[in-house]
Amino acid sequence: MKESPLKDKSYAFAIRIVRLSQYLQNHKKEFILSKQLLRSGTAIGALIRESEFAQSKADFISKMSISLKEANETAYWLSLLKDPGYINEKMFQSIQPDCQELIAMLVSTVKTSKQPH
Structure with missing residues (x-):
C-alpha cells in the first residue's frame, strides 16, 4: 500500500x-463535540497507515474495519454538529461527501480483503 x-x-x-x-x-467555543470529531476523524487515516504494516491479512482487515467504524462515527459527529447549528449546511455539505467517500472506499477494501484468493 505505497501511495494509494x-x-x-x-x-x-x-x-x-x-x-x-x-x-x-x-x-x-465548542470543545466536547469538536474533540470527538477530531479523534474519530484523524483515526481513519492513522488506522489506514497502521494497516500498511499489518502482521497478517486478518490484522489488515481488522485495522481497515476499525477505520471504517471511525469514519462512520465521524459522519455521526458531523451530523450532530450541523443539526444544532455549530456548522452550517454549506460547511456540512463541503465535508460530508468526503466522509461518505471514505466510508465507501473502506467498505470496498474490507469486502475485497475478505474474499478468498
Whole structure:
C-alpha cells in the first residue's frame, strides 16, 4: 500500500477535520463535540497507515474495519454538529461527501480483503 487514493484521501480528510475542530473551538467555543470529531476523524487515516504494516491479512482487515467504524462515527459527529447549528449546511455539505467517500472506499477494501484468493 505505497501511495494509494485511500491513504491520500484519508490524510487530506484528517487535515480538514483538524481545521474544522480548530474553527469550532476558536469561533464557536465548542470543545466536547469538536474533540470527538477530531479523534474519530484523524483515526481513519492513522488506522489506514497502521494497516500498511499489518502482521497478517486478518490484522489488515481488522485495522481497515476499525477505520471504517471511525469514519462512520465521524459522519455521526458531523451530523450532530450541523443539526444544532455549530456548522452550517454549506460547511456540512463541503465535508460530508468526503466522509461518505471514505466510508465507501473502506467498505470496498474490507469486502475485497475478505474474499478468498
